[in-house]
Amino acid sequence: MKTRQNSNTVSRSAIIKFRCSRSEKTIIRRQAAASGKKLSEYCRGQALHGKIFATRRLTSEERQYFVTLKDQNLGFARISNLVKNRDPELYHAIGEFLGQAKTLYNRFF
Numbered sequence: 001m002k003t004r005q006n007s008n009t010v011s012r013s014a015i016i017k018f019r020c021s022r023s024e025k026t027i028i029r030r031q032a033a034a035s036g037k038k039l040s041e042y043c044r045g046q047a048l049h050g051k052i053f054a055t056r057r058l059t060s061e062e063r064q065y066f067v068t069l070k071d072q073n074l075g076f077a078r079i080s081n082l083v084k085n086r087d088p089e090l091y092h093a094i095g096e097f098l099g100q101a102k103t104l105y106n107r108f109f
Contacts, residue, residue, distance in 0.1 A: 066105055073101050 020028070032042035036057055045051075058066070080094040 070105055073098055
């Protein structure tokens, strides 16, 4: 019996081919590996968005660091809500910090 596929997955059945030299293919494969993506994901991302963040795979210790960062962001957000009316400058400074931390977190996850 066939199981249903997840409704969030996109069926990718169309194929696009392009020609390149062997050395170009090697370079593209290395860049895809450095970004942690499969070759097709890498090429699709480059064609659609024009850039791929080349992030290496994180160690378990580094992953734990980002989990801790996210937890700290939650704490700062709560503190920010407490001081919103008492100290507007501190509220805005915390907001900027949270925005920067969120950008960093989203780059890796």
